[in-house]
Amino acid sequence: MQPAQQAQFADRIRRIQAGGPNTFATVYTGLQDVDTPVGKKVSGVQHIAPRVGGRPTARELLSLGLKSGMLKLVALGSGILLFLHFAGV
Incomplete structure (x- = not known):
C-alpha cells in the first residue's frame, strides 16, 4: 500500500473503533436485535409484513x-x- 492509502485505512479503522460511521454503508438484513458499536439497538427488517385491514396478501391473490x-x-x-x-364437426 502507498502511504496515502495506509493513512486513509488507519483513519477508517479509528472511526470504526470509536463507533463512528465507516465510509461504506452497513447493510442489515433479516430479523435483528443486536447492539451496534455505539450501544444502540437496531431494529431489523421483517420479511413478512403485518396484514393491513384484512386485505389478502399477494401470495393469496396469486393463488386465487x-x-x-x-x-x-x-x-x-x-x-x-x-x-x-x-355439432358433429
Whole structure:
C-alpha cells in the first residue's frame, strides 16, 4: 500500500473503533436485535409484513387467480369438446 492509502485505512479503522460511521454503508438484513458499536439497538427488517385491514396478501391473490384461471380453462375446454361432439364437426 502507498502511504496515502495506509493513512486513509488507519483513519477508517479509528472511526470504526470509536463507533463512528465507516465510509461504506452497513447493510442489515433479516430479523435483528443486536447492539451496534455505539450501544444502540437496531431494529431489523421483517420479511413478512403485518396484514393491513384484512386485505389478502399477494401470495393469496396469486393463488386465487391461478385457481380461477384453471377452472375457467377447464370449463371452456369442456364446453368446446361438448360443442364439437354434438355439432358433429
